[in-house]
Amino acid sequence: MAKTPDPERLELLQGTLDMLILRTLQWGSQHGHGIGQAIASQSDDLLKVETGSLYPALHRLEKKGWLKSEWGISEANHKAKYYQLTAAGKAQLSRQRDKWAQLVDVIGKIMNPAAATED
Amino acid sequence: MRPNDNDLDEEIRGHLAINIQQRIERGEKPEAARLAALREFGYMPQLRDEMRRVWYGRWFDLGAALAQDMRVGLRSLMRAKGMAATVVITLALGIGANAAIFSVVRGVLMRPLVNRDEARLVYLRQSATGLGSENVTFSVPEIKDIRAEATTIEAFGEFSTVEFTLVGLGDPRVIQAGVVDGHYFDVMGLRPVIGRLVEPSDEGLNAAGVAVLTNRFWQNSLNSDPSVVGKTIQLGARSATVIGVLEPSIPYPADTEIIANMVTSPHHMGATMVTLRTHRMTQLFGRLKPGATIEAARAEMTALHASIVSQHPDSYPPRSDMRLSVTALRDQIAAPARPVLLVLLVAAAVVFIIACSNVANLILARSVRREGELAVRAALGASRGALRRTLLAESLVLCGAGAILGVLLARPLVAIVARFAARFSVRALEVSVDSTLLWVGAALAMAAAVLLAYVPRLPSGHAPTGSSLAPNSLRITPGTNRRLRVFATTQIAFCFVMLAGAATLLATLIALQTANTGYNMRQVLAIDVPMPTLGLGTDQSLSFYEEVTRKVGELPGVAGVSLGNFTPWRDSGRFGGAAGVGFGADGYTPANGEEHPRARLRIVAPNFFNVLGVLMLAGRDFTADDRRGNESVVIVSQSVAQRIFPNGDALNHKLWWIDPYFGPKPFPRRIVGVVADVDDENIMKGAAMTVYHPLQQMGVAGRLFVHASGDPYALVPAVTRIIQRMSANQPVERAATLEDVRAEVLAPERLNAFVFTGFAGIALLIAVVGVAGVLAFGVSARTREFGVRLAIGSTPFDLMKSVLSEGVVIVSVGIIAGAAFGYLFAGLASSYFETMRMPGLTSLLGAAAVLIAAAILASLMPAARASRIDVLQALRSE
Numbered sequence: 001m002a003k004t005p006d007p008e009r010l011e012l013l014q015g016t017l018d019m020l021i022l023r024t025l026q027w028g029s030q031h032g033h034g035i036g037q038a039i040a041s042q043s044d045d046l047l048k049v050e051t052g053s054l055y056p057a058l059h060r061l062e063k064k065g066w067l068k069s070e071w072g073i074s075e076a077n078h079k080a081k082y083y084q085l086t087a088a089g090k091a092q093l094s095r096q097r098d099k100w101a102q103l104v105d106v107i108g109k110i111m112n113p114a115a116a117t118e119d
Numbered sequence: 120m121r122p123n124d125n126d127l128d129e130e131i132r133g134h135l136a137i138n139i140q141q142r143i144e145r146g147e148k149p150e151a152a153r154l155a156a157l158r159e160f161g162y163m164p165q166l167r168d169e170m171r172r173v174w175y176g177r178w179f180d181l182g183a184a185l186a187q188d189m190r191v192g193l194r195s196l197m198r199a200k201g202m203a204a205t206v207v208i209t210l211a212l213g214i215g216a217n218a219a220i221f222s223v224v225r226g227v228l229m230r231p232l233v234n235r236d237e238a239r240l241v242y243l244r245q246s247a248t249g250l251g252s253e254n255v256t257f258s259v260p261e262i263k264d265i266r267a268e269a270t271t272i273e274a275f276g277e278f279s280t281v282e283f284t285l286v287g288l289g290d291p292r293v294i295q296a297g298v299v300d301g302h303y304f305d306v307m308g309l310r311p312v313i314g315r316l317v318e319p320s321d322e323g324l325n326a327a328g329v330a331v332l333t334n335r336f337w338q339n340s341l342n343s344d345p346s347v348v349g350k351t352i353q354l355g356a357r358s359a360t361v362i363g364v365l366e367p368s369i370p371y372p373a374d375t376e377i378i379a380n381m382v383t384s385p386h387h388m389g390a391t392m393v394t395l396r397t398h399r400m401t402q403l404f405g406r407l408k409p410g411a412t413i414e415a416a417r418a419e420m421t422a423l424h425a426s427i428v429s430q431h432p433d434s435y436p437p438r439s440d441m442r443l444s445v446t447a448l449r450d451q452i453a454a455p456a457r458p459v460l461l462v463l464l465v466a467a468a469v470v471f472i473i474a475c476s477n478v479a480n481l482i483l484a485r486s487v488r489r490e491g492e493l494a495v496r497a498a499l500g501a502s503r504g505a506l507r508r509t510l511l512a513e514s515l516v517l518c519g520a521g522a523i524l525g526v527l528l529a530r531p532l533v534a535i536v537a538r539f540a541a542r543f544s545v546r547a548l549e550v551s552v553d554s555t556l557l558w559v560g561a562a563l564a565m566a567a568a569v570l571l572a573y574v575p576r577l578p579s580g581h582a583p584t585g586s587s588l589a590p591n592s593l594r595i596t597p598g599t600n601r602r603l604r605v606f607a608t609t610q611i612a613f614c615f616v617m618l619a620g621a622a623t624l625l626a627t628l629i630a631l632q633t634a635n636t637g638y639n640m641r642q643v644l645a646i647d648v649p650m651p652t653l654g655l656g657t658d659q660s661l662s663f664y665e666e667v668t669r670k671v672g673e674l675p676g677v678a679g680v681s682l683g684n685f686t687p688w689r690d691s692g693r694f695g696g697a698a699g700v701g702f703g704a705d706g707y708t709p710a711n712g713e714e715h716p717r718a719r720l721r722i723v724a725p726n727f728f729n730v731l732g733v734l735m736l737a738g739r740d741f742t743a744d745d746r747r748g749n750e751s752v753v754i755v756s757q758s759v760a761q762r763i764f765p766n767g768d769a770l771n772h773k774l775w776w777i778d779p780y781f782g783p784k785p786f787p788r789r790i791v792g793v794v795a796d797v798d799d800e801n802i803m804k805g806a807a808m809t810v811y812h813p814l815q816q817m818g819v820a821g822r823l824f825v826h827a828s829g830d831p832y833a834l835v836p837a838v839t840r841i842i843q844r845m846s847a848n849q850p851v852e853r854a855a856t857l858e859d860v861r862a863e864v865l866a867p868e869r870l871n872a873f874v875f876t877g878f879a880g881i882a883l884l885i886a887v888v889g890v891a892g893v894l895a896f897g898v899s900a901r902t903r904e905f906g907v908r909l910a911i912g913s914t915p916f917d918l919m920k921s922v923l924s925e926g927v928v929i930v931s932v933g934i935i936a937g938a939a940f941g942y943l944f945a946g947l948a949s950s951y952f953e954t955m956r957m958p959g960l961t962s963l964l965g966a967a968a969v970l971i972a973a974a975i976l977a978s979l980m981p982a983a984r985a986s987r988i989d990v991l992q993a994l995r996s997e
Contacts, residue, residue, distance in 0.1 A: 033133075052166050060173050078136040081129070
């Protein structure tokens with residue numbers, strides 16, 4: 001059930017879900033289910049975002065003003081809420097992307113000093 | 120901008136729809152797709168809560184979640200109407216009784232008086248416990264001493280109760296009145312609504328008579344007529360001018376209609392009143408100095424009283440054990456009602472406990488039936504907190520409904536309980552329905568709701584849930600069963616305590632009502648024909664009464680007429696009261712250090728004993744010859760004769776009063792007769808030492824006794840006509856048979872028994888429902904077991920017997936627990952209430968019998984159901 005962790009799956013790092021959502025929405029507006037699927041398919045199903053984390057995150061981002069939402073009709077003719085990046089959201093995405101790159105760099109150096117020198 | 124609950128639901132629904140659609144497109148069967156989508160989604164209510172929490176504050180969110188849960192709870196309760204109704208009614212009874220009684224308790228014991236600066240008002244009380252009197256009041260010399268020395272009390276007001284024949288406002292009648300000194304109203308902090316009140320300038324022998332009307336009298340009898348101010352009225356021998364009307368206030372120390380200045384009462388101006396230290400008839404009120412505490416006043420007054428006692432040892436015999444106490448006026452007024460109200464409060468609390476354990480039982484039984492539902496919720500990821508909240512929401516709905524109904528019930532109850540409490544303290548007269556009712560109701564409902572939400576066990580996350588998830592399964596775990604029984608037993612135990620208490624009160628009441636009083640109760644009519652204060656005891660008034668006796672005696676249907684100065688019970692406490700007056704007798708010397716014997720002093724006309732049915736044991740009755748100028752004689756009661764003259768030779772001995780009121784020299788009177796004892800002072804039987812004087816020698820009467828051969832009340836109009844034809848202004852009042860007079864006096868006892876029995880009845884009702892509920896639940900949960908037992912040869916009768924005996928066992932254990940608890944509680948209570956009585960064996964057995972009978976009755980229905988179980992269906996039921 002939902003609570004049992006799948007050994008194959010990767011745990012999302014704290015704080016990265018917001019960034020992934022913003023990144024996913026860069027290509028246009030999407031509903032919650034679509035965002036979850038997009039993250040899953042782009043990670044080759046290794047990252048699976050639980051609805052229990054996804055939806056509260058969407059609402060958090062909307063409250064911060066990085067996303068805005070409107071009701072729309074899905075491909076299969078269902079009423080769904082579509083999320084979309086705002087200007088502030090785009091700025092936030094680029095800030096997070098830089099921070100992330102820095103973080104990966106730094107952690108990579110610590111975890112793998114040899115590889116870092118090879119670079 | 121903020122999404123509401125609908126938006127959130129819509130979004131979730133959209134998500135699911137898309138997911139299902141995609142799964143179906145991938146080839147899953149629709150039903151499987153739906154279940155998989157739901158499973159993947161997780162626990163929906165929780166997600167919605169989390170989404171909402173993003174937008175709203177934590178408390179708002181919790182509240183909203185609870186409100187949502189309550190809506191769900193309401194819906195699920197609508198599916199269990201019978202159970203919900205039982206719970207709501209039970210809670211309403213518990214909450215209503217408590218809210219009503221608490222309102223009255225608050226109104227009587229806790230609310231401030233209307234008087235200005237009421238916190239500074241004190242009441243001074245002189246008691247003589249050695250004489251059995253809690254309040255002997257004060258004499259004028261005593262008040263003078265206290266006034267001269269007091270430093271913590273800035274001013275004193277004096278009030279004494281008198282009776283006046285009032286002429287000039289409506290029909291002439293005898294009224295209760297007070298006479299006060301010039302400071303009384305200022306000390307009490309009371310204002311006039313019109314006119315003015317008695318002032319210091321109204322004091323003294325030469326002042327003009329003035330009278331203040333109390334508000335109630337002015338409103339009820341005079342229709343709030345403002346022109347009454349300035350009128351001249353006749354108060355007994357004196358006339359007085361009405362100078363004002365008092366604001367509405369507590370009628371204390373007596374329910375008076377008029378309050379006048381001292382000069383209107385000739386007695387208060389006389390030498391006896393002014394100089395005699397033991398002539399106590401004034402109540403003393405004080406106003407504390409600003410900043411002085413009541414403790415300081417108490418300490419000062421106690422010391423002052425001790426010094427007064429040491430200066431005048433002969434006025435304060437050590438045996439009477441006289442003391443002075445200072446109490447806040449508010450407490451003094453409420454004091455008589457305190458024990459009764461506290462007992463009622465405890466009774467109401469017990470009803471609440473019984474109601475709560477009954478409801479707990481019902482909820483527990485229901486939660487067992489709901490174990491499946493709770494297990495599903497837990498399986499879907501609901502946290503323990505969320506489950507508790509669901510349960511809390513449901514019990515809040517139940518308790519809220521119970522509270523609303525309870526408060527509605529309590530509104531009329533307040534009036535009933537207040538009327539009851541008014542028998543003990545006048546403060547209850549002004550109790551009204553207020554917000555107290557609401558917040559007590561709400562507080563009790565909250566307490567019950569929280570308690571009830573924690574009664575059911577939650578399905579634990581670790582326990583195997585398989586069986587609970589199976590549909591239609593119903594199993595009672597031993598733990599649940601034990602809890603059910605514990606609650607049922609608790610109810611029975613408390614119920615038993617209540618029933619035993621009620622039985623005791625009823626037994627007392629029956630004993631009182633059937634007690635032999637020594638009077639002819641049914642046929643004797645007592646009528647107040649008060650002495651005209653003018654010419655008290657003169658030959659003229661005596662011949663008036665002689666004439667009345669003669670003329671009334673000639674009426675058809677009258678078997679006998681006589682006069683006296685007291686009506687049994689009604690006039691108790693007068694003329695020496697319970698304590699009596701000291702007397703001496705020739706041939707009797709009190710043992711060393713022993714006080715003089717005391718007896719009640721009564722004045723009766725010839726034929727009194729015959730008319731009232733009191734047996735003449737020896738000697739003769741008074742005759743017309745026992746008048747002034749002839750030998751002074753008395754008749755004594757049997758107890759006096761036996762105590763003072765144990766050899767049986769009381770007749771012809773002499774007897775004299777030892778009291779300064781009768782002059783310094785003993786005035787011996789010859790004993791001419793001995794009559795049977797009557798006890799009409801106390802409701803409970805007590806000593807009844809009485810000495811009777813002939814009317815013609817003491818000259819004070821005022822009560823007419825008519826022995827009727829037919830219906831006594833039919834004689835009243837004729838008697839009234841005869842008397843008023845002789846004297847138009849003569850009041851003729853309060854005609855009642857002795858039986859009804861006594862019933863009047865017994866009314867508080869009867870009300871006590873009535874109210875308490877009512878409570879016990881409610882408790883019994885709830886407890887019976889409780890036991891029946893537990894057994895019925897047990898039967899329905901054990902259908903399969905019963906089926907098996909039937910299949911292997913038990914008869915339906917066996918099953919019925921086993922259910923019945925289960926009920927009897929619960930009740931028996933409850934009775935034993937109740938008896939043990941009640942015994943401890945009674946021991947505790949008796950240290951607070953002096954009049955606490957332990958229930959007799961009959962009362963206890965009676966209570967137990969009622970409970971067992973009720974238990975059998977309660978078990979019958981479930982037992983019958985057990986005996987009707989169909990074997991095949993029972994076995995197939997799982």
